[in-house]
Amino acid sequence: MDLFTFDFIQFRFVDLIDILIVAYIIYRLLTLVKGTRSAQMISGLVLVFSLAFIAFWFQLEGLMWLFSNLATVGFIVLVIVFQPEIRGMLAQMGHSRLFRAMSRYEGTRIIDEISRAAVRLAELKYGGLIVVERTVGLKNFIETGKALNAQLSSEVIITLFTPYTPLHDGAVIVSGDFLSAAACTLPLTKNPRYRKLYGMRHKAAIGVTEESDAIAVVISEETGEVSIAYQGLLDRGIDRAEFRNKLAEYFKK
CATH class of the missing domain: 3.40.1700.10 (DNA integrity scanning protein, DisA, N-terminal domain)
Known part of the structure; x- marks a missing residue:
């Protein structure tokens, strides 16, 4: 079901749900790292992702090659660095009303x-x-x-x-x-x-x-x-x- 259509962009109800879920996950991550040593790392990550966006937007071949090759390794590094925060988030998610x-x-x-x-x-x-x-x-x-x-x-x-x-x-x-x-x-x-x-x-x-x-x-x-x-x-x-x-x-x- 389309909520609205603007030129060539179709915005469906499922897209709204998708955006809300992503926004909630980002909010929870920011809440978890607020006031911790990871807060400074988040700032660094924002800068890195901004550079990656610029590189792909303007087709900067050198930076695109660098970010493409670092993507997999970077994900593993992020999991290791943010291990306490991830563990804490999963613990809170599992600690529902039923539990x-x-x-x-x-x-x-x-x-x-x-x-x-x-x-x-x-x-x-x-x-x-x-x-x-x-x-x-x-x-x-x-x-x-x-x-x-x-x-x-x-x-x-x-x-x-x-x-x-x-x-x-x-x-x-x-x-x-x-x-x-x-x-x-x-x-x-x-x-x-x-x-x-x-x-x-x-x-x-x-x-x-x-x-x-x-x-x-x-x-x-x-x-x-x-x-x-x-x-x-x-x-x-x-x-x-x-x-x-x-x-x-x-x-x-």
């Missing part, structure tokens, strides 16, 4: 145990990092730590993060109703917004949530401050009395 409904933990015990542990660690000023696995698996990160497969409990979490105990460094990963592993190594955020503001635990909390749909709870050993990281953003300095309610809100997302 969210399926992945919500039944009952309130998990939220209660994590909340009690976080608040107590904050009171003691013990540093801690608790990562809750959701629909995107964290197996790669679990394998970097010490396997536990222990029943989730606030007492165990507090013990794990007690200073000078063997597993107090790194992150604890929660999978369902179990503590999967402790002393896990997580990727650090490369977002320049956070690079100079926070310590290693906070950067790791943000980093793991950039690459998955996990929820990360981080406790500062310097200030006793409790924060929650989700989708690459840090909700900092949450009041201890309100922490459980705030954590429950993130579990609903």
Whole structure:
């Protein structure tokens, strides 16, 4: 079905759908890279594509040959360079309403145990990092730590993060109703917004949530401050009395 015809151009309904889909994909990509190191790379890519357009428009043989030969290699390079952003986008796409409904933990015990542990660690000023696995698996990160497969409990979490105990460094990963592993190594955020503001635990909390749909709870050993990281953003300095309610809100997302 044609929406309108202008001279030799026919604009069909399917063309409108095509344009809207492409516009949405571009919008999502720009949203993902905004404020990250990839934002500068996007600017460079715009310049390269502009040069390619000029080359083919004016039939500049030398540049056309160069861009034609670099096209395949360039695509592979782009996938490698933007791997974290692509992984994050696919994770968000898979985290639909249906998947969210399926992945919500039944009952309130998990939220209660994590909340009690976080608040107590904050009171003691013990540093801690608790990562809750959701629909995107964290197996790669679990394998970097010490396997536990222990029943989730606030007492165990507090013990794990007690200073000078063997597993107090790194992150604890929660999978369902179990503590999967402790002393896990997580990727650090490369977002320049956070690079100079926070310590290693906070950067790791943000980093793991950039690459998955996990929820990360981080406790500062310097200030006793409790924060929650989700989708690459840090909700900092949450009041201890309100922490459980705030954590429950993130579990609903």
